[in-house]
Amino acid sequence: MFGKRSELETPAPVPAKPKPAARPAAQENPKKEVVPPKVATVSAKTMPPRAKKAAASNNQSEEYFQTKTTIFNALIDTIDLSQLAQLDPESAAEEIRDIVNEIISIKGLQMSISEQEALLQDICNDVLGYGPLEPLLARDDIADIMVNGASRVFIEVEGKIELTPVRFRDNAQLMNICQRIVSQVGRRVDESSPICDARLPDGSRVNVIAPPLSIDGAALTIRKFKKDKLTIADLVKFQSISPEGAKVLEVIGNCRINTLISGGTGSGKTTLLNCLTAFIEEDERVITCEDAAELQLQQPHVVRLETRPPNLEGTGEVTMRDLVKNCLRMRPERIIVGEVRGSEAFDLLQAMNTGHDGSMGTLHANSPREALSRLESMITMGGFNLPSRTIREMIVGSVDIIVQAARLRDGSRRITHVTEVIGTEGDTIITQDLFVYDIDGEEDDGRVRGRHKSTGIARPAFWDRAKYYGKHVELAEALDAAAE
């Protein structure tokens, strides 16, 4: 009956997890192993291409849905789901397995062992895990999962957004799964509080917006947590930046230059920030502030802080500003702010020009210029009541470099500007680009063609600083090489 599906779901070589002896079927098909809600990670790298494709086109026919619904309804009539949820995942799965097998034989449904396994896995996912999302969550090659109501699930793979065949039984099932996700962080999502941020146990970030705000069923967005963060070498390999550009970024990181990373959503800001933190010396005390911890610093002396949303009663919120302000009392050498989006901009700038050199942060803007004006408006809107000239002077006194990240129309990510903030002229902030990415056309296959080039500046404003740290020779070499 589900021949196509089971064939497509040929097992990927997943490192076998310990399994209870009583489940021989799981042995022959490791992917069908019952997955506890939290940990299901199949490394995309270890998946052969065919298996990857199979996972992508997880074909769910109408017939399959119908059979599953029949069995599912019978299951719900038989057992108390809330009691089942109290069991540990292994025993719960065993319980489901027994009942489903019974239902299949009572209803006289014809299916092979592997079809039965597939179905069982699906039902377990529904009852115990994140339902139809499980196979997507298990894939490491997916960056984002976007659910627009029960029947449309999109994913982003290699920079491209694609529709998947995955769907939910109905909007109620989708809401149920949203509820299960957010309840893990002690929150609730329903008509009275339809917006909710949460995090999966693996660190993936989740946003839910439920009806009536989202009109066609709940919208669920998951930014998947990548365990293997990209390094600067990867960025060079992907041509996100030129080797010379990477070298200049290294000098910037080494020499404690205050840096802001600007870019649109998904343009690679956090990735880039993570890369830059790799250039921080081992003996520096670094404090990171994030909304959801994503950065992975390798240094030994790091304190990681995370904001907290208000609880169900609407109290207990700890904002980014609270964290950054508190940071200053923790004797940091550098402060790293995951994403600057509000009044904490003021505190970060203060930190930057009061001896916490080499502090960094990301912000949402489409060009270095726009980043500056965003920064200014964040401070203005923070209610500090400062004249704009003062704010600009403060920005110039604090921020040394803006690195601009962009996601181009072909899905590739590029660092499009490395720009210095050098001073003010009258009321205007003066910047100078060190590197830019020039787009000069398109390949036949739609890929954007362009190249990184230096703007020919041989002595950037941070030259003296580079010299102080003994990095000026490296800097000069990189700039020279880029100018050729």
Ligand SMILES: Nc1ncnc2c1ncn2[C@@H]1O[C@H](COP(=O)(O)OP(=O)(O)O)[C@@H](O)[C@H]1O
């Ligand atoms: N230079 C790059 N090349 C390819 N993929 C990248 C690059 N930079 C980031 N990514 C991927 O893009 C996704 C979004 O990156 P992220 O840094 O979280 O973006 P942002 O913080 O701007 O929203 C991640 O899956 C990340 O691995």
Ligand SMILES: [Mg+2]
């Ligand atoms: Mg980010």
